[in-house]
Amino acid sequence: MATQTTAWLADAARTALDGACDAVREAGAGDAVDGVAPAVVTAPTSTEEVASVLAAAHAHDLAVVARGRGTKLTWGLPPSRCDVVVDVSGLDRVLEHAAGDLIVRAQAGTRLADLQAAVAAAGQRLLVDETVPGASIGGSIATAAAGPSRVAVGTVRDLLIGVTVVRADGVVAKAGGRVVKNVAGYDLGKLVTGSFGTLAVVTDAFFRLHPLPEARRWVSVEVADPAAAQRAGQAVVQGQVVPSAVEVDLPAGGPGTVTVLLEGLGAGVEGRAATTASLLTEATGATVSHAEAEPAGWGRYPWHDDGAAAGRDGDRATGLKLTTALSGVGDVLAAARDAAAAAGVPVALRGSAGAGVLYGALPAGTDAAAVAAVVEATRVACTARGGSLVVLDAPPEVRDAVDVWGPVPAIDLMRRVKDQFDPGHLLAPGRFVGEI
Amino acid sequence: MSEMDSTHGTTTTAGPATDDVSPDDDAVATGTAGARPEAIAAVTAVAHRMLPADGVIADHARLRTYECDGLAHYRVTPALVVMPETTGQLAAVVRACAEQRVPFVARGSGTGLSGGALPRADGVLVVTSRMRTIREVSPADQRAVVEPGVINLDVTKAATPHGYYFAPDPSSQQICSIGGNLAENSGGAHCLKYGFTTNHVLGAEVVTPDGDVVPLGGTAPDAPGYDLLGTVIGSEGTLGVATAVTVRLVRLPEDVVTLLVGFGSTDEAGAATSEIIGAGVVPAAIEMMDALAIEAAEAAVHCNYPEGAGAVLVIELDGAHVDVEHEVEQVERHCREAGAFEVRVAKDAVERALIWKGRKSAFAAVGRISPDYIVQDGVIPRTALPGVLRAIAELSSSSGVRVANVFHAGDGNLHPLVLFDDGVEGAAEAAEKVSGAILDLCISHGGSITGEHGVGVDKAAYMPKMFTDDDLDTMQMVRCAFDPQGVANPGKIFPTPRLCGEVPGRRKGVHPAQAAGLAEAF
Numbered sequence: 032m033a034t035q036t037t038a039w040l041a042d043a044a045r046t047a048l049d050g051a052c053d054a055v056r057e058a059g060a061g062d063a064v065d066g067v068a069p070a071v072v073t074a075p076t077s078t079e080e081v082a083s084v085l086a087a088a089h090a091h092d093l094a095v096v097a098r099g100r101g102t103k104l105t106w107g108l109p110p111s112r113c114d115v116v117v118d119v120s121g122l123d124r125v126l127e128h129a130a131g132d133l134i135v136r137a138q139a140g141t142r143l144a145d146l147q148a149a150v151a152a153a154g155q156r157l158l159v160d161e162t163v164p165g166a167s168i169g170g171s172i173a174t175a176a177a178g179p180s181r182v183a184v185g186t187v188r189d190l191l192i193g194v195t196v197v198r199a200d201g202v203v204a205k206a207g208g209r210v211v212k213n214v215a216g217y218d219l220g221k222l223v224t225g226s227f228g229t230l231a232v233v234t235d236a237f238f239r240l241h242p243l244p245e246a247r248r249w250v251s252v253e254v255a256d257p258a259a260a261q262r263a264g265q266a267v268v269q270g271q272v273v274p275s276a277v278e279v280d281l282p283a284g285g286p287g288t289v290t291v292l293l294e295g296l297g298a299g300v301e302g303r304a305a306t307t308a309s310l311l312t313e314a315t316g317a318t319v320s321h322a323e324a325e326p327a328g329w330g331r332y333p334w335h336d337d338g339a340a341a342g343r344d345g346d347r348a349t350g351l352k353l354t355t356a357l358s359g360v361g362d363v364l365a366a367a368r369d370a371a372a373a374a375g376v377p378v379a380l381r382g383s384a385g386a387g388v389l390y391g392a393l394p395a396g397t398d399a400a401a402v403a404a405v406v407e408a409t410r411v412a413c414t415a416r417g418g419s420l421v422v423l424d425a426p427p428e429v430r431d432a433v434d435v436w437g438p439v440p441a442i443d444l445m446r447r448v449k450d451q452f453d454p455g456h457l458l459a460p461g462r463f464v465g466e467i
Numbered sequence: 468m469s470e471m472d473s474t475h476g477t478t479t480t481a482g483p484a485t486d487d488v489s490p491d492d493d494a495v496a497t498g499t500a501g502a503r504p505e506a507i508a509a510v511t512a513v514a515h516r517m518l519p520a521d522g523v524i525a526d527h528a529r530l531r532t533y534e535c536d537g538l539a540h541y542r543v544t545p546a547l548v549v550m551p552e553t554t555g556q557l558a559a560v561v562r563a564c565a566e567q568r569v570p571f572v573a574r575g576s577g578t579g580l581s582g583g584a585l586p587r588a589d590g591v592l593v594v595t596s597r598m599r600t601i602r603e604v605s606p607a608d609q610r611a612v613v614e615p616g617v618i619n620l621d622v623t624k625a626a627t628p629h630g631y632y633f634a635p636d637p638s639s640q641q642i643c644s645i646g647g648n649l650a651e652n653s654g655g656a657h658c659l660k661y662g663f664t665t666n667h668v669l670g671a672e673v674v675t676p677d678g679d680v681v682p683l684g685g686t687a688p689d690a691p692g693y694d695l696l697g698t699v700i701g702s703e704g705t706l707g708v709a710t711a712v713t714v715r716l717v718r719l720p721e722d723v724v725t726l727l728v729g730f731g732s733t734d735e736a737g738a739a740t741s742e743i744i745g746a747g748v749v750p751a752a753i754e755m756m757d758a759l760a761i762e763a764a765e766a767a768v769h770c771n772y773p774e775g776a777g778a779v780l781v782i783e784l785d786g787a788h789v790d791v792e793h794e795v796e797q798v799e800r801h802c803r804e805a806g807a808f809e810v811r812v813a814k815d816a817v818e819r820a821l822i823w824k825g826r827k828s829a830f831a832a833v834g835r836i837s838p839d840y841i842v843q844d845g846v847i848p849r850t851a852l853p854g855v856l857r858a859i860a861e862l863s864s865s866s867g868v869r870v871a872n873v874f875h876a877g878d879g880n881l882h883p884l885v886l887f888d889d890g891v892e893g894a895a896e897a898a899e900k901v902s903g904a905i906l907d908l909c910i911s912h913g914g915s916i917t918g919e920h921g922v923g924v925d926k927a928a929y930m931p932k933m934f935t936d937d938d939l940d941t942m943q944m945v946r947c948a949f950d951p952q953g954v955a956n957p958g959k960i961f962p963t964p965r966l967c968g969e970v971p972g973r974r975k976g977v978h979p980a981q982a983a984g985l986a987e988a989f
Contacts, residue, residue, distance in 0.1 A: 129848060131741055131849065132850050175689065181688075184662075196941075198941060202937050204938045206938065206941070208933075209848060210846045210847065210878075210879060212654060213846055213915040213917070213918060214915075214921055215915050215917050215926075215934075216922070216933075216934060217701075218700070218701055225694055242748075244747075269718070270718075271720065273787055296790055298793055299790030303787050303789065303790070352689070354688060355687050356605075357607060357609055358607035358608045387688060388688055413687075417685055417687050418685060419691050436692075437691060440681065441681045444681055445692050445695065448944075451947050451948045464692040
């Protein structure tokens with residue numbers, strides 16, 4: 032929908048933002064946020080400029096969507112309004128890397144890969160996986176995107192120790208700080224993590240870092256079906272091999288694999304890999320293979336695999352996120368497969384058997400009603416195992432046919448939080464749960 | 468006897484000596500200014516109707532039992548104490564409080580060290596100690612569901628037969644409650660490697676300040692929507708009361724080795740800490756004690772630490788046997804290179820316990836060498852350790868106030884124990900001044916005023932030194948969303964309450980509506 036892009040709005044927005052930021056331009060075709068065209072795009076290069084832009088937008092009742100590197104703008108729902116895109120890719124600096132303290136501070140537009148390169152020089156890393164190539168720090172925070180390494184130390188929420196945000200009214204606020212251990216004040220970092228830009232615009236953040244491991248080893252075993260995947264996964268998580276990741280990969284149809292990542296000192300990894308191999312063999316009866324490089328598709332969503340994502344004319348695949356208590360991983364995988372088979376569509380499944388967070392892909396061009404049937408049946412299985420199902424990414428006709436976010440028990444409280452932070456509903460309106 | 472019982476001996480206010488806190492402010496924060504007997508009576512009536520008779524305490528002598536938490540120099544007698552046994556009972560009392568606009572304060576075991584569970588004279592103290600059921604232990608899901616009054620260590624005891632434990636281990640873990648851990652985002656010696664309570668809670672059933680029962684998080688990770696769970700954890704009882712908590716259980720490590728290392732000085736011990744972490748080793752814990760703290764521990768528990776040590780490190784390594792074996796070698800080498808004159812490696816659980824005994828008794832042990840003391844909880848970047856310790860030593864020598872240092876060296880969380888004798892005139896004030904100056908040091912190094920004890924009433928006045936008005940105002944938007952009436956533990960964390968419902972924006976000083984007497988400052 033591009034109906035809001037009228038000339039008068041573009042003029043009004045430019046007038047409103049004039050002086051707030053050096054770089055203000057009329058939006059182009061590539062600036063639409065999941066089909067919703069903004070009037071203007073601003074490219075601030077500092078927190079102060081972001082604050083000026085948001086203050087001006089606030090004063091003129093303009094809806095704002097923040098954009099990092101634009102890799103996940105189609106996640107969730109499209110915004111109900113979008114007048115201004117705040118492109119923070121110009122805030123792309125690693126502000127500080129205190130190697131001795133194992134912390135880093137980076138601006139929101141910094142590419143995750145660039146941050147990793149900067150800290151790798153000191154033998155360190157941020158244990159946040161780049162699940163979509165080119166992703167920024169800010170986008171990773173806004174979507175709480177996480178990959179295999181969540182088994183090791185958790186996700187963005189667990190590693191973010193300080194944050195600077197600009198509120199909808201243009202006020203700059205920070206929470207947390209540069210020390211890992213800190214309980215002073217509310218943890219606003221957790222509140223904005225995964226909030227899809229609906230509460231405030233993050234401009235920079237402090238993260239806790241970890242040492243790069245001396246050695247890494249991937250130990251894989253073939254699994255015939257979800258039940259075998261469950262047995263393999265449980266064998267490893269119930270063991271004492273301290274895995275950094277336990278991934279299951281079930282392509283559409285046929286057998287799959289369970290792959291365990293072990294990291295640390297060389298000798299230790301060697302020993303744990305041997306133990307892991309015997310645990311996996313015992314659980315599955317299959318032969319184990321070892322690798323010292325990432326297997327294909329590692330840490331990537333299944334809807335980005337070749338074939339799944341490639342649709343006609345930019346048509347997108349449907350990407351699902353399925354969560355479950357650990358004991359339910361096999362059940363949820365089986366439920367998704369059964370539902371897809373019943374609907375006559377292929378489903379590729381991949382994710383963390385060690386954390387109970389799985390991703391499913393239905394190819395571009397799949398009939399919306401079939402996707403809706405898969406979503407509904409699989410959601411029942413997820414919910415029964417204490418988890419949930421979210422339709423992360425999908426083409427418009429699929430989104431119209433499904434409940435994207437599913438039931439959210441504390442939605443009233445969430446609305447109250449939104450109303451406090453953004454009473455005018457100007458920040459990414461409509462993208463989040465309950466159309467927040 | 469836990470160390471918490473004797474943490475504070477002073478009856479004076481250990482707030483910042485440099486900031487003025489007028490008696491009126493104190494009265495607002497503690498509720499001594501405006502009790503409303505008819506409102507309390509209405510809540511009491513609800514409590515009597517909903518709770519067993521012995522779960523409602525209104526008798527003044529018995530109310531006084533609850534006048535303080537682990538920070539005993541703040542004392543306020545609550546107007547009413549309730550001890551619900553179910554979520555329904557607890558929610559009914561909170562709802563009654565909301566309807567009557569009566570403040571309430573939740574309390575678990577009362578071991579907190581910042582006065583977070585300090586009662587309100589005009590309010591209700593909601594004690595969760597009768598909600599002590601461990602509802603479920605599920606090794607296959609690596610989780611347990613427990614009620615808020617369950618003791619921290621009891622979760623581990625229930626999980627151990629299955630090969631699991633609950634990682635957060637505050638030093639009060641034998642008596643502190645999970646509900647309190649959640650409210651304070653408790654840490655402990657092992658959070659260096661394993662993180663804090665917030666990293667180990669998957670979900671919670673929370674009674675909101677309106678009295679609604681809301682499930683936050685789940686039994687699986689990443690529940691859709693805002694991470695309200697992560698926001699409530701560590702909010703010190705100002706956003707609601709947890710009535711059931713789903714915690715993550717961690718697989719017991721295959722091997723645990725504890726080292727006790729003697730150094731000539733804290734500088735050497737600090738350098739060793741930096742070397743170890745810089746080399747990529749992440750021990751489960753690195754704890755430091757200085758000479759004065761060692762002296763106290765020796766006097767109290769005869770822990771037989773290395774003689775003549777200016778500092779000791781207690782270092783624990785855990786994980787798979789093959790890893791631990793190599794890490795022990797590495798750690799020992801780094802310590803020797805930094806100047807360690809003695810390295811003891813505990814081989815079994817008995818030897819480990821002996822090493823930890825000295826460390827864990829340190830707070831209480833300080834009572835042997837000083838009648839009164841103040842515990843601080845500041846945090847600094849780890850690399851600033853040597854400089855900050857020297858600055859603390861200078862503060863101590865220039866003021867004549869002794870300071871014993873016991874702390875989590877691995878994450879830069881200091882616990883300076885500022886010693887004084889309240890019987891000596893002016894001694895408490897001098898100690899408070901040193902204590903405040905140490906917090907200033909932490910802030911000036913980019914650190915925090917509290918790493919694990921919480922802000923509570925004790926450090927609320929320091930919040931503006933760490934955060935701007937806008938920061939604090941933004942945090943309080945969360946509070947306004949959860950608790951627009953300001954009835955949940957008012958007076959804690961924030962020195963200046965935000966008036967909810969107003970248009971967000973920058974404010975300075977007292978709100979005009981408040982000054983004009985048109986609004987109450989909760």
